[in-house]
Amino acid sequence: MSLISVRDLKKTYIVGDIEVRALRHVSLDVEAGEFLAVTGPSGSGKSTFMHILGCLDRPTSGQYFLDGKDVSRLSKNDLARIRNHQIGFVFQGFNLLSRTTALENVELPLLYNSAASKGSDRKRRAMESLKLVGLEQRTHHLPNQLSGGQQQRVAIARSLINNPSILLADEPTGNLDTKTSIEVMDVFQTLNKERGITVLLITHERDIAEYGTRIVAFRDGVIKTDEKIANRRIASVELAALPPVSVD
Numbered sequence: 001m002s003l004i005s006v007r008d009l010k011k012t013y014i015v016g017d018i019e020v021r022a023l024r025h026v027s028l029d030v031e032a033g034e035f036l037a038v039t040g041p042s043g044s045g046k047s048t049f050m051h052i053l054g055c056l057d058r059p060t061s062g063q064y065f066l067d068g069k070d071v072s073r074l075s076k077n078d079l080a081r082i083r084n085h086q087i088g089f090v091f092q093g094f095n096l097l098s099r100t101t102a103l104e105n106v107e108l109p110l111l112y113n114s115a116a117s118k119g120s121d122r123k124r125r126a127m128e129s130l131k132l133v134g135l136e137q138r139t140h141h142l143p144n145q146l147s148g149g150q151q152q153r154v155a156i157a158r159s160l161i162n163n164p165s166i167l168l169a170d171e172p173t174g175n176l177d178t179k180t181s182i183e184v185m186d187v188f189q190t191l192n193k194e195r196g197i198t199v200l201l202i203t204h205e206r207d208i209a210e211y212g213t214r215i216v217a218f219r220d221g222v223i224k225t226d227e228k229i230a231n232r233r234i235a236s237v238e239l240a241a242l243p244p245v246s247v248d
């Protein structure tokens with residue numbers, strides 16, 4: 001049984017008199033442990049697809065099985081429950097609160113989750129998450145005291161706080177330079193490999209997509225190509241090969 005299985009998914013938005021067919025007929029299976037890169041031109045339906053997979057939105061028609069359970073017709077409350085327990089999100093713009101420390105930003109989702117109550121418990125879990133992304137030395141920094149790559153790693157730590165089995169990332173390296181992008185891809189590859197988290201990552205760049213195990217390309221609301229990557233890029237190897245930064 002696939003972790004994610006969608007069948008003939010359609011999503012139509014109606015804006016005024018205009019009907020936008022954002023997803024026309026999408027079928028796809030994703031196995032647990034895959035690292036799927038989603039590419040395609042602007043407006044091809046990538047984010048719409050991710051929102052449905054992330055239980056942020058429902059399809060107009062078609063089915064979505066998550067762990068074998070049909071979630072395409074669930075109520076908003078039920079979708080929210082699944083989202084909180086199973087799915088982490090990372091976005092291009094980090095979306096961190098600016099007057100709030102790294103640690104508190106990571107803790108934030110737990111404040112909305114009544115099961116994780118005690119403050120000390122929240123802190124411990126936030127600390128563990130920051131360790132996973134290598135930022136245990138930056139817990140009390142505010143976002144503007146961190147580099148872009150570090151801010152994105154805080155956002156990844158926040159996405160991990162509820163121990164999700166799936167990470168969904170929409171252009172997570174869109175605002176980052178090349179080296180910082182590789183560092184962030186290293187974090188995703190480590191989480192995928194060592195913690196078995198299934199990663200779905202949207203990117204415009206072929207270079208970034210090649211860190212995945214498989215690339216799916218959208219065009220006009222359908223999947224155009226679906227390829228396994230034989231020689232994927234390994235971020236940790238590339239980082240080790242970079243010349244050391246000189247310190248005066």
Ligand SMILES: Nc1ncnc2c1ncn2[C@@H]1O[C@H](COP(=O)(O)OP(=O)(O)OP(=O)(O)O)[C@@H](O)[C@H]1O
Binds near residue numbers: 015045
């Ligand atoms: N909430 C919405 N209401 C109406 N139309 C929408 C909405 N969200 C997306 N669309 C339309 O659906 C289509 C697909 O949009 P989507 O955001 O999924 O594209 P995308 O592939 O993520 O593009 P980009 O690479 O620019 O982020 C677009 O034509 C867009 O205008």
Ligand SMILES: [Mg+2]
Binds near residue numbers: 046047048170
């Ligand atoms: Mg998008």
